Amino acid sequence: MTPASVAEIPVETPLRSSIFDAENPGFKKDFDELPFEFKHCFHADHPMFQLPRIRQILDHDVLKHHAYYDHGPIVIDQRWEKLPERKLTSKEVFDNIDVASGWMMLRHLEKDPEYNELLQQSLDEVKRLTGRKIDEDKKSQEAIIFFTSPNRITAYHIDRECNLLMQVRGNKQMNIFDRNDRDVTPETELETFWSKDNNAGLYKPQFQDRAFVFEMKPGTGVHIPVNSPHWLKTPDNVSISFSISYQYKDTRRKHVYQANYYLRKMGLNPTPPGKSPMLDNIKRSAMSAGFAGKNFIKKLKGGKAS
Numbered sequence: 188m189t190p191a192s193v194a195e196i197p198v199e200t201p202l203r204s205s206i207f208d209a210e211n212p213g214f215k216k217d218f219d220e221l222p223f224e225f226k227h228c229f230h231a232d233h234p235m236f237q238l239p240r241i242r243q244i245l246d247h248d249v250l251k252h253h254a255y256y257d258h259g260p261i262v263i264d265q266r267w268e269k270l271p272e273r274k275l276t277s278k279e280v281f282d283n284i285d286v287a288s289g290w291m292m293l294r295h296l297e298k299d300p301e302y303n304e305l306l307q308q309s310l311d312e313v314k315r316l317t318g319r320k321i322d323e324d325k326k327s328q329e330a331i332i333f334f335t336s337p338n339r340i341t342a343y344h345i346d347r348e349c350n351l352l353m354q355v356r357g358n359k360q361m362n363i364f365d366r367n368d369r370d371v372t373p374e375t376e377l378e379t380f381w382s383k384d385n386n387a388g389l390y391k392p393q394f395q396d397r398a399f400v401f402e403m404k405p406g407t408g409v410h411i412p413v414n415s416p417h418w419l420k421t422p423d424n425v426s427i428s429f430s431i432s433y434q435y436k437d438t439r440r441k442h443v444y445q446a447n448y449y450l451r452k453m454g455l456n457p458t459p460p461g462k463s464p465m466l467d468n469i470k471r472s473a474m475s476a477g478f479a480g481k482n483f484i485k486k487l488k489g490g491k492a493s
């Protein structure tokens with residue numbers, strides 16, 4: 188389906204959408220479980236994705252402080268503390284994106300009413316297409332523009348957000364791994380990620396052939412479930428992507444992984460989340476009540492289960 192044909196879906200179709208391809212089964216079947224590709228209507232000629240409009244973000248009193256960027260050679264398994272030293276300003280990278288080997292992440296665009304409208308319209312449609320109670324489930328939502336130089340890698344990482352990444356300009360290759368593959372992502376990495384280190388995911392080239400690989404182009408998007416590790420490669424073109432995402436209100440996942448992190452440090456082999464609702468509830472209650480570290484560990488260690 189082309190973006191133009193999305194708008195041609197008859198009005199009486201129950202799942203009519205003006206942004207996404209409403210008949211895509213992934214929204215119902217795989218949402219926040221497995222990655223899937225979808226079509227969307229955003230493109231580089233859209234008023235909000237033209238370069239002068241995007242550049243205004245770097246002058247915005249609030250948004251300029253949420254504009255993250257780096258430049259220089261990056262590898263798939265890049266450690267964030269070893270990023271190349273920045274020698275250019277954000278505007279220099281923006282204005283020279285075709286040669287800067289740069290990557291810009293323009294965050295919290297929901298603070299701009301015009302970008303927020305795109306975010307809200309998109310999430311409203313995701314809500315209808317998935318049937319999920321997103322308004323009840325989410326604690327926050329975010330819109331981001333990624334602006335990337337040709338031949339750039341975005342390093343392997345895990346995100347806390349439930350994400351839809353939409354390609355607006357240029358091509359980009361997305362590599363996503365199944366979040367339930369414990370060869371790719373052992374429990375220990377998830378425990379460390381949710382406890383103290385956003386960079387805890389470690390790329391394992393021996394499992395690259397297990398990746399879901401999506402060749403993104405303008406008009407296509409990819410859904411990235413929470414906890415699904417991914418990395419990206421931009422070929423020989425400038426890339427603009429638009430991301431909409433939300434974080435869950437439910438702290439179960441975070442608190443169970445945090446509890447397991449502490450338990451493992453005490454030499455135990457904790458039960459992964461989802462295996463025992465009773466243990467998950469105990470861990471969540473304990474962590475959310477502030478029983479962190481030794482006090483919490485003593486409490487659970489006193490019992491048989493972990």
Ligand SMILES: [Fe+2]
Nearest residue numbers: 344345346417
């Ligand atoms: Fe990501």
